[in-house]
Amino acid sequence: MKTPNQRALFLVFICVFGSAISAAVRAEQVSPIVSPSLKEYRIVRSVTEDAQRCIDCHAVESKGIVADWAASRHGHANISCMDCHAAGPADPDVSKSHLALDKIPVSVIVSPKDCSRCHPGEAAQYERSKHANTLELIWKIDPWLKYGMNNSIERQTGCYHCHGSVVKVENGTFSADTWPNVGVGRINPDGSRGSCSSCHTRHKFSLSEARKPEACGQCHLGPDHPQIEIFEESKHGAIYHAEGDSWNWNAAPGTWTPGVDYRAPSCSVCHMSGVNKIAATHDVTERLAWETQAPLTVRPSQFAPWPAKTDWQTERRKMEQICLACHSQAWTKGHFERLDAAVANYNDNYFKPMKKLVDELYEKKLLSKEKNLDEQLEIDMYELWHHEGRRARFGAAMMAPDYAWWHGFYELKKRCMIIEEQIEKLLQSDRPAKVFEVKGSGGDTTKPDFEK
Ligand code: HEC
Ligand code: HEC
Ligand code: HEC
Ligand code: HEC
Ligand code: HEC
Numbered sequence: 504m505k506t507p508n509q510r511a512l513f514l515v516f517i518c519v520f521g522s523a524i525s526a527a528v529r530a531e532q533v534s535p536i537v538s539p540s541l542k543e544y545r546i547v548r549s550v551t552e553d554a555q556r557c558i559d560c561h562a563v564e565s566k567g568i569v570a571d572w573a574a575s576r577h578g579h580a581n582i583s584c585m586d587c588h589a590a591g592p593a594d595p596d597v598s599k600s601h602l603a604l605d606k607i608p609v610s611v612i613v614s615p616k617d618c619s620r621c622h623p624g625e626a627a628q629y630e631r632s633k634h635a636n637t638l639e640l641i642w643k644i645d646p647w648l649k650y651g652m653n654n655s656i657e658r659q660t661g662c663y664h665c666h667g668s669v670v671k672v673e674n675g676t677f678s679a680d681t682w683p684n685v686g687v688g689r690i691n692p693d694g695s696r697g698s699c700s701s702c703h704t705r706h707k708f709s710l711s712e713a714r715k716p717e718a719c720g721q722c723h724l725g726p727d728h729p730q731i732e733i734f735e736e737s738k739h740g741a742i743y744h745a746e747g748d749s750w751n752w753n754a755a756p757g758t759w760t761p762g763v764d765y766r767a768p769s770c771s772v773c774h775m776s777g778v779n780k781i782a783a784t785h786d787v788t789e790r791l792a793w794e795t796q797a798p799l800t801v802r803p804s805q806f807a808p809w810p811a812k813t814d815w816q817t818e819r820r821k822m823e824q825i826c827l828a829c830h831s832q833a834w835t836k837g838h839f840e841r842l843d844a845a846v847a848n849y850n851d852n853y854f855k856p857m858k859k860l861v862d863e864l865y866e867k868k869l870l871s872k873e874k875n876l877d878e879q880l881e882i883d884m885y886e887l888w889h890h891e892g893r894r895a896r897f898g899a900a901m902m903a904p905d906y907a908w909w910h911g912f913y914e915l916k917k918r919c920m921i922i923e924e925q926i927e928k929l930l931q932s933d934r935p936a937k938v939f940e941v942k943g944s945g946g947d948t949t950k951p952d953f954e955k
């Protein structure tokens with residue numbers, strides 16, 4: 504209980520603060536609202552009158568776009584809206600509704616072909632990469648697409664979001680089934696493949712954004728390709744999170760230097776940026792010695808659906824040069840010896856024996872070859888290589904012990920038991936496995952027309 508003295512003090516306290524608060528409320532009512540300061544746009548560049556018109560109207564209609572553009576290197580170098588968006592009057596993707604706003608025909612899509620006018624090197628490397636060609640590749644091999652095991656809305660909101668869509672134009676507007684889309688392998692109305700803004704978002708087209716791991720992590724994540732999680736777990740990722748804010752991400756290309764501008768690698772450093780004497784590349788297959796995402800790990804040049812034109816030994820030496828910017832020969836050599844041993848361990852102890860057992864069931868007609876992924880055993884076999892089998896290999900490749908073991912080899916052991924048990928039951932009963940009517944299946948199985 505409070506003493507009388509304390510009670511009096513409490514009353515005084517209430518009076519003083521109470522009147523202070525009501526004074527503040529009154530002041531609030533009379534003083535004008537101060538809005539956050541609005542940035543002014545006085546964007547006068549030495550561009551043509553036509554180009555200035557785009558900027559002036561869009562500075563009102565779409566502030567965010569003009570602000571991003573004005574802050575970009577393109578803005579500084581007088582690369583205007585027209586340089587990227589102006590279209591030929593007969594182009595299939597000209598915006599019809601925009602002709603009512605301005606006489607110059609414009610198209611919203613700015614394809615790699617458009618960028619290639621000024622960045623021919625990057626566009627040529629990108630054009631031959633797996634990124635740009637992924638749609639054709641997945642239509643060759645993917646069971647979900649080949650057997651119609653998922654439907655169009657599942658593909659649009661999932662697969663095509665990352666891999667890209669085949670953009671369709673109908674009566675001067677894009678079909679909502681295929682647009683908007685900035686997947687890495689988008690097929691554009693002009694026939695070119697890919698979308699540069701999957702990593703350099705418009706309209707900053709920033710180098711620093713693309714150099715950070717988040718740019719890759721939007722697609723490279725999840726149970727089947729957890730590269731961003733793997734990076735987070737590695738020492739490299741830990742250092743990036745502890746210190747990355749103070750690194751110089753904007754260094755001009757060709758001058759971004761390990762140990763000076765940054766002290767641990769991001770995805771871009773190991774896979775794309777110029778380091779030591781290794782030139783920067785927009786073809787992410789360079790520097791790889793394995794196809795660690797494939798069911799059976801092979802060399803990139805032996806990957807039948809998309810044989811790379813690279814020689815794995817040359818690419819391995821390139822990747823080692825990246826490491827040698829910060830590590831010794833022995834450290835680097837030790838790492839790759841362990842990666843190669845982990846690959847052999849996966850191939851020989853897990854994938855090959857399980858595949859052999861399952862193939863025998865197909866021969867005995869205890870499993871149906873008609874479609875993939877409609878029998879429980881097929882799903883288990885799929886997850887064996889596509890989920891934990893990849894995680895084990897990726898974890899070993901990129902220094903993430905939790906992925907190599909707990910999400911990887913440990914899960915492989917468990918999955919093998921599940922598979923073996925089902926096989927034993929099928930052999931004992933000698934009756935074909937139950938074929939499920941897969942929910943949401945029946946998707947279109949006609950390959951899109953990739954060549955224009
Ligand atoms: C008089 C105002 C005005 C002018 C001038 C103008 N625009 Fe636009 N623009 C708009 C508006 C408004 C929209 C949004 C229309 C909508 O929401 O569909 C738009 C949309 C666009 C789009 C997106 C179209 C789409 O299909 O999504 C692009 C690209 C574009 N403008 C580029 C340009 C370029 C390049 C110029 C100069 C040649 C220009 N604009 C001139 C008002 C203008
Ligand atoms: C370096 C090339 C480039 C420049 C310069 C450029 N854009 Fe774009 N713009 C793009 C790309 C790329 C996209 C995304 C479309 C795609 O994925 O192909 C885009 C998209 C757009 C869109 C549609 C965005 C949306 O979310 O609906 C509008 C509108 C637009 N630009 C207007 C402008 C205006 C206005 C300017 C000048 C201030 C401008 N652009 C300058 C490349 C450019
Ligand atoms: C008309 C020529 C032109 C076109 C078209 C063009 N660019 Fe550029 N781009 C430039 C110039 C000039 C620079 C500045 C070069 C510099 O600062 O060294 C630049 C710089 C860049 C940079 C580096 C930005 C930075 O932060 O340093 C990127 C990334 C880029 N462009 C991407 C693109 C993409 C993607 C497209 C197509 C959507 C495109 N550009 C279209 C001329 C162009
Ligand atoms: C979150 C983005 C994302 C989604 C959604 C996605 N993928 Fe992928 N996919 C990737 C990435 C990233 C890889 C690269 C894996 C690697 O090399 O580690 C990949 C790899 C593949 C591969 C292997 C390609 C090769 O070189 O052998 C196929 C096939 C594939 N995806 C098909 C699909 C299909 C079909 C769907 C939808 C049912 C889908 N993906 C959904 C991002 C995605
Ligand atoms: C997979 C992500 C990704 C895609 C897609 C991508 N880029 Fe880049 N880009 C990068 C990264 C990362 C860098 C920084 C490389 C470095 O550090 O040197 C870069 C750098 C650049 C630069 C500056 C390099 C220089 O030497 O001036 C240009 C220009 C550029 N990209 C243009 C493009 C164009 C054009 C496309 C489409 C054809 C494209 N990019 C697609 C990730 C990407």
Ligand code: HEC
Pocket residue numbers: 633634636637638640641664665666685686687701702713718719720721722723770771774775787788791794803
């Ligand atoms: C918009 C989604 C997307 C983004 C962003 C993206 N990727 Fe990819 N990446 C993919 C897909 C899809 C594949 C699988 C292509 C295939 O194998 O068919 C892939 C494959 C790869 C491969 C394997 C190539 C091979 O030959 O097996 C590497 C390496 C890679 N990406 C690195 C990167 C890096 C580094 C970045 C960031 C700078 C990045 N990616 C950004 C979607 C993306």
Ligand code: HEC
Pocket residue numbers: 716719720723730731732734739768769770771773774790791792793794795796822900901
């Ligand atoms: C320290 C360097 C390093 C960093 C950082 C790194 N990687 Fe890797 N990555 C590798 C090495 C090494 C391999 C295996 C190369 C081989 O095939 O021998 C690899 C393999 C891959 C593969 C598998 C390619 C295939 O088809 O087998 C993909 C995809 C990939 N990395 C994407 C990424 C992404 C995305 C990030 C960032 C989130 C990243 N990497 C960060 C070094 C790195």
Ligand code: HEC
Pocket residue numbers: 737738739742761762765766767768772773822823825826827828829830835838839902
């Ligand atoms: C820009 C510098 C840089 C580059 C490039 C680089 N690393 Fe590292 N790496 C570091 C730093 C710093 C550490 C932390 C060392 C420590 O533990 O004190 C590290 C740690 C490691 C570790 C120890 C991981 C652990 O958890 O103990 C391995 C393994 C490793 N790197 C391998 C590689 C390989 C392989 C490559 C090339 C594919 C590479 N690194 C590229 C800077 C780099």
